[in-house]
Amino acid sequence: MSKKISHSKINPPPEKEEHAPKITTDTSRRSFFRKIWGWVALAAGIELAGLSIPFIGSGRKKQTKEKSGNFTAIAQVWDIPEGSVLPYRSGRLYICHLKDGGFLAVSIKCTHLGCSVEWDEKKKEFLCPCHHSMFSLNGEVINPPATRALNIYPLKIEEGVIKVNLENPIQRKHYNKSQETYA
Amino acid sequence: MLKPEAMQKNLTFLLHIHPKKVPRASIRYTYTFGLGGLTVLLILLQIFTGILLKFVYLPSPAKAYDSILFLQNHILFGQYVRNIHHLDGELLIVLALLHMLRVFFTEAFHPPIRSGNWILGICMFLLIMFSNFTGYLMPWDQLSYWAVTVVTNMFSYIPLIGPHITVFIRGGADVTGNTLMNFFNFHTAIIPLTLLILMIFHFWKVRKAGGVAPPRTRQEEEKGLVPVMPDLIVKEVAVGLIALAVVFILAIFLDAPLRERANPAFSPNPVKAPWYFIGIQEMLMHFHPFVGAIVIPLFLLGFLFYLPWLHYPQNNAGFWFSSLKGRQAAIISGIIAFILTPLLIVADEYLIHFNRWFPSLPSILSEGLFPVLLYGFLFYLYLLYLRKKYRPNVNETVQAVFAFFLITYTVLSLTGLFFRGPGMILMWPWQI
Numbered sequence: 139m140s141k142k143i144s145h146s147k148i149n150p151p152p153e154k155e156e157h158a159p160k161i162t163t164d165t166s167r168r169s170f171f172r173k174i175w176g177w178v179a180l181a182a183g184i185e186l187a188g189l190s191i192p193f194i195g196s197g198r199k200k201q202t203k204e205k206s207g208n209f210t211a212i213a214q215v216w217d218i219p220e221g222s223v224l225p226y227r228s229g230r231l232y233i234c235h236l237k238d239g240g241f242l243a244v245s246i247k248c249t250h251l252g253c254s255v256e257w258d259e260k261k262k263e264f265l266c267p268c269h270h271s272m273f274s275l276n277g278e279v280i281n282p283p284a285t286r287a288l289n290i291y292p293l294k295i296e297e298g299v300i301k302v303n304l305e306n307p308i309q310r311k312h313y314n315k316s317q318e319t320y321a
Numbered sequence: 322m323l324k325p326e327a328m329q330k331n332l333t334f335l336l337h338i339h340p341k342k343v344p345r346a347s348i349r350y351t352y353t354f355g356l357g358g359l360t361v362l363l364i365l366l367q368i369f370t371g372i373l374l375k376f377v378y379l380p381s382p383a384k385a386y387d388s389i390l391f392l393q394n395h396i397l398f399g400q401y402v403r404n405i406h407h408l409d410g411e412l413l414i415v416l417a418l419l420h421m422l423r424v425f426f427t428e429a430f431h432p433p434i435r436s437g438n439w440i441l442g443i444c445m446f447l448l449i450m451f452s453n454f455t456g457y458l459m460p461w462d463q464l465s466y467w468a469v470t471v472v473t474n475m476f477s478y479i480p481l482i483g484p485h486i487t488v489f490i491r492g493g494a495d496v497t498g499n500t501l502m503n504f505f506n507f508h509t510a511i512i513p514l515t516l517l518i519l520m521i522f523h524f525w526k527v528r529k530a531g532g533v534a535p536p537r538t539r540q541e542e543e544k545g546l547v548p549v550m551p552d553l554i555v556k557e558v559a560v561g562l563i564a565l566a567v568v569f570i571l572a573i574f575l576d577a578p579l580r581e582r583a584n585p586a587f588s589p590n591p592v593k594a595p596w597y598f599i600g601i602q603e604m605l606m607h608f609h610p611f612v613g614a615i616v617i618p619l620f621l622l623g624f625l626f627y628l629p630w631l632h633y634p635q636n637n638a639g640f641w642f643s644s645l646k647g648r649q650a651a652i653i654s655g656i657i658a659f660i661l662t663p664l665l666i667v668a669d670e671y672l673i674h675f676n677r678w679f680p681s682l683p684s685i686l687s688e689g690l691f692p693v694l695l696y697g698f699l700f701y702l703y704l705l706y707l708r709k710k711y712r713p714n715v716n717e718t719v720q721a722v723f724a725f726f727l728i729t730y731t732v733l734s735l736t737g738l739f740f741r742g743p744g745m746i747l748m749w750p751w752q753i
């Protein structure tokens with residue numbers, strides 16, 4: 139059964155090389171025109187590319203909003219107990235009140251693949267439902283697969299009012315104390 | 322009723338897709354299972370239902386979800402057409418995959434004749450995947466929004482250009498109306514057009530190669546050629562009609578899912594990728610995203626593309642698994658993968674914590690390189706065992722290793738589908 143059948147017999151013969159019939163009456167005028175057509179084809183190609191690439195590109199730029207440096211008032215300092223968070227859903231962030239009294243505006247977006255993290259009040263950590271990353275109150279990774287701390291937003295406190303610039307998320311590798319703002 | 326000869330005359334043009342006569346052995350149903358033909362049929366059905374849906378669907382975040390509700394609640398057969406389209410899309414992945422597996426396991430990929438079609442096949446398979454995935458976003462519900470967020474984010478782990486690719490695909494920093502427009506255009510124009518062109522190319526190349534690679538083992542019993550009309554055509558039509566009926570009946574009972582309207586502020590728990598990507602998602606649970614989403618898939622894809630040009634001592638096209646020994650090796654490999662993969666998944670979940678053992682190392686090492694080295698070592702042991710037990714040649718090794726990866730991916734997918742509950746924690750299916 140396992141005896142091999144000679145294979146060459148069953149396979150169709152290898153493809154014949156197909157050649158376009160050679161034009162033997164090639165004159166210099168013909169080859170000149172052929173070259174011209176080649177250039178015209180190239181020009182047509184460039185035209186189409188030149189049309190479509192800016193077309194797609196410019197539409198994209200217009201539809202992304204222009205960034206302003208505006209800060210939005212979100213909460214008051216005494217709204218948030220120490221060691222806890224206040225979710226601000228419409229801005230997709232949490233205001234975190236750290237143990238040492240500092241405040242951070244931490245993005246809701248998991249740095250792994252972008253799901254929204256949830257605050258677990260009992261365990262005092264953020265949990266991502268997608269691949270089970272965990273983050274501490276200051277956004278630092280406790281459990282992979284996420285590889286860097288949650289993004290933060292510029293935050294300032296004026297007369298007890300917490301204001302956040304919602305348009306400029308800041309990427310960071312790790313948490314450090316200098317990122318905090320104090321009341 | 323037309324006589325076969327008259328029919329043949331009318332169909333002459335269409336019949337160019339087949340030769341006039343084909344080997345009796347190669348039209349045995351249990352050889353090709355009609356998989357390639359069925360894939361074509363389902364693609365045509367997909368175009369048909371897709372065009373119907375386009376009469377109702379509105380591709381903007383504000384209107385998409387409502388237009389689906391309208392489709393389901395107010396259009397006659399609206400839900401049914403959507404069900405067919407949804408089911409058909411998923412069946413297409415299954416059928417195209419099975420078709421490619423048949424081609425692979427009968428070694429019908431050898432150059433110079435069939436290698437081109439192997440490459441085309443991979444490209445068309447990828448297109449079918451992308452077609453499904455871009456379609457996934459259309460309903461703009463929680464399921465689609467978050468699946469697309471997660472998958473498009475994977476690209477951002479490509480070094481240097483990654484983040485730009487993600488922004489380009491999405492048409493912005495997040496999944497927005499721009500993303501929906503992009504996906505809609507790909508889903509309804511770019512992918513189907515490309516697919517159709519590649520399909521025609523594919524048929525032409527099959528025809529040029531002399532039809533399907535005829536099975537070898539049956540050669541002795543079923544000698545000779547049979548006329549395509551009616552022997553093959555009647556078979557094809559029969560199979561096609563049965564398949565169509567099956568899809569139509571199933572679509573009555575299987576409703577295409579529709580969750581709540583997309584909400585960028587809340588991920589549902591758990592978020593799972595569509596089932597055809599869920600194996601990759603499961604890999605992401607165990608590897609650094611650069612490794613799990615980029616390196617490993619690209620490596621495997623490269624392996625598939627390069628497959629026809631390895632140095633094979635023989636061309637065994639038409640033998641299942643290249644030879645009897647190849648079949649044994651493939652089965653053993655499948656079994657090993659079936660046992661090894663779940664063990665590794667559980668071990669990684671509860672025992673192996675490279676990131677905690679080496680907290681000072683960057684995660685690309687502790688979560689990327691170390692798991693890969695560990696897995697590579699086990700894979701090497703498997704290869705040694707294969708060598709010792711079977712002394713396979715290159716043909717047989719390729720069959721066995723492919724079977725190994727196939728089962729591994731299947732197990733990963735099953736784990737992601739049935740053994741991951743809320744928070745992606747491992748649990749038994751009945752606990753979820």
Ligand code: FES
Nearest residue numbers: 248250251266269
């Ligand atoms: S997206 Fe958060 S863990 Fe993957």
